[in-house]
Amino acid sequence: MRERGRTRRLLGLGARTGGAMIRTRLGGQADWRALGEALFEGLSELKGPAMKLAQIMAQWDDLLPSDLVDELSRLQRQAEPMPWEGIRRTLVEQYGDLDERFREIEQRPFASASMGQVHRAVTHDGATLVLKVQYPGLPEVLEGDLAQVRRILRLGRWLKVPQARLDTLFEELAASLRGELDYHAEAESLTRYRDRYAHLESLVIPEPLPDLCGPRVLAMRYVAGTPLRDLEGLDDSLRQRVATTLADWLTEELFTHRELHADPHAGNFAVDPEGRLVIYDLGAIIPVPEERLKTMMALLEATLAVDPMGMDRAMLALGGRQGQGAPLALYRESAEAVVPLFEPGVQDFADVRVHRRLRELSPKVWAAMDRLQPPADTLLLSRTLNGHYWNLVRLGARLDMHARTAPLLEWARC
Template structure:
C-alpha cells in the first residue's frame, strides 16, 4: 500500500510538471512558483530518487525559471526530516539493541537529504560520532520510484532533447542512486580520501568507523563546522580562504587523481573554526578519464579564443553536437559571457552581470537543442562542475582563473 501511494503521488507531481512545461511550450505563462512549492512539499516528504533529481535540477539555476529554481533550492537546505520512529526502525535493523553501542542518539537530525539523514550519537566509550541513516524501505521502493523519474525526465523531449540523451541522463542518475545506497563503498571512499589528503592541512575529512557501519547506517567521526550555505554572510577572509581551498581541491581531483566529487550539494561542505574545508559526504565520486578532461579543456580554450568554429569542433569531439549547421552566433554569445571570468587578475564569482548573461542565454540554448545536445557520457560530470561553480558563487569567491588555467592548458598540450 505504501509503495502504491508513493507511485500515485509521484505520478501526480509528474503530471503537474508536464502541464507547466506544456503550457510554456504552447506560448503560455506557467506559475513556476506554485509548481515549485508543490514539488518542495511533495518531494520533501517522499524523499528518494525524485527528490534527488529535483536537487540536481536546482543546481542548474542558470537554466531554470528563477521562481522554480528558488523553490527547488529549498530542498537542499529545508527538506523536512523523516520522523524519528521511522529512523529508529533503521537503527534497530542495523544494530538490534541500540543501547549495546550508544548511550545517546539525538532524535533531531542536523542534516537531512534525499536518501538519508544524519544524527549525532555518543558511543559507550563516550566518543561523539555521527550516523548517516538510510531511510527505511528506500532500497525496496527505489526501482519503482525510478520508473516515475524516467517518465518525468522524458518530458525533456518537448525541449528537443534527444531520447538517447534522456536515456543517458536517466541511466547515470539511476546508477548514482544505486551507488548511494552502498554505504560500504562510501566508507571506503572516506578512507581513501582521508589518506589522499592527510598532508593537506586545509582539508578535513571525517574518519569512517567501520565497526559501527553496515548496510543501513554509515558511522563516522564528528567534525563540527559551519555549513557552506551559511558562510555567505561570513567574514570575507574566511570565505576567500574556503573558496581557494575548494577551487584547489577540485583542480587537484581532476588533473592529478582523475576523479571528482559528484554531489556538490552545499550541505556536503563546511568550514571549521580555522577556515579549513570540511567534506562530509562521499556517496557520489566519479572517475574522469584523461581524454575527457583534454576534450573539455579544448572546448574552454576555443571559448576563450572566441573561435566559434573551434568551439563547434570541440563539441563534436565531446559528442555534444548533432545535425547540420552550427549555431555560430550562440557560440559567440557564449564566449562573450564566459570569457570575463578568465580575464587576467582576480574575478568576482558573485558578479551578477555574468550570471545575468548566462541566464539570458538559456532560452537560446533550449531553442538550439536540436543541434546542441548534452554529451551523453558527461552529464553527471557537467552537473557536478556546475554545482561546484555555484558553491564558489555562494562564497563570493575572487579567483584569478587566468593564472589557474594557464598551467592546465600547458599540461594538456604536453600530453
C-alpha cells in the same frame, strides 16, 4: 496500496512539471513558483530518487527559472525528516540494543537528505559521532521510483531531445542513485580521500568508523562546521581561504586523480572552527577519463579564444551537438559571457554581470535544443562542475582563473 499511492503522487508531480515545460515551449507562461512549492512539498515527504533528481535540478542555476530553483533549493536544507521510529528500527537492526552501544542518540536529525538523514550520537566513552541512516525500505522503492523518473524524463522529447540521449541520461542517473545506497563504498571513499588529501591542511574529511558501519548505517566521527550556505555574511578573508581550498581540491581531484565529488550542493560542505573546509558526504564519486577531460579543456580553450567554430568542433567531439547548422551566434555570446572570469588577474565570482549574462542566455539555449544539448554520458560531470562553480559564487570567491587554467590548457594540448 502504499506503493500505488507513491506512484500516483510521482506521476502527478511529473504531469504538472511536464505541463509547465510544454506551456513554455509553446510560448506560454508557467507559474514556476507554484510548481516549485508543489515539488518541494511532495518530494520532501516522498524522498528517494525523485527528490534526489530535484536536488540535482536545483544546481542548474544558469538554465532553470529562478523561481523554480529557489523552491527546489529548499530540498537541500529544509526537507522534512523521517519520523524517529522508522530510523530507530534501522539502527536496532544494525546494532541491536542501542543503550549498550551508545550513551545517547539525538532523535531529531541535524541533516535530512533524499536518501538518508544524519543523527548525532555519543558513545559510552564520550566520543561524539554522526550516524548517517538510510531511509527504511529505500532499496525496495528505488526501482519503482526510477521507473517513474524514466517516464518523467520522456517529457524531454518536447524539447527535441532524442530518445537515445534520454535513455543514456537515465542510465547515468540510475547508476549514480544505486551507488549512493552502498554505504560500504562511501566508507571506503572517506578513507581513500582522507589518505589522498592529507597534505591539504586546510581540508577536513570525517573519519569513518568501520566497526560501527553497516549496509544502511554509516558511522563517522563528528566534525562541527558552519554550512557553506551560511557563510555569506561572515569574514571575507575566511571566505577567500575556503574558496581557495575548494578550488585547489577540485583541481587536484580532476587533473591528478581523475575523480570528482559529484554531489556539490552546499549542505555537503562546511567550515570548521579553525576555518578549514569540511566535506561531509562522499556518497557520489565519479571517474573522469583523461580523454574526456582533454576534450572539455579543448572546449574551454576555444571559448576563451571566442572561436565559435572551435567550440563547435569540441561540442561535436563531446557528443553535445546534433543535426545541421552550428549555433555560431550562441557560441559567440556564451564565450563573451564566460571570458571575463578568465582574464589575467584576480576575478570576482560575485560579479553579478557575469551571472546576469549567463541567465539571459538560458532561453536561447533552450531554443537551440534541437542542435545543442548536454552530452548525456557526461551530464553528471558537467552539472557537478556547475554546482561547484555556484559554491564559489556563494563564497564570493576572488581567484586568478587565468593563472590556474594556463598550465591545465597546456597539459590538454599534449
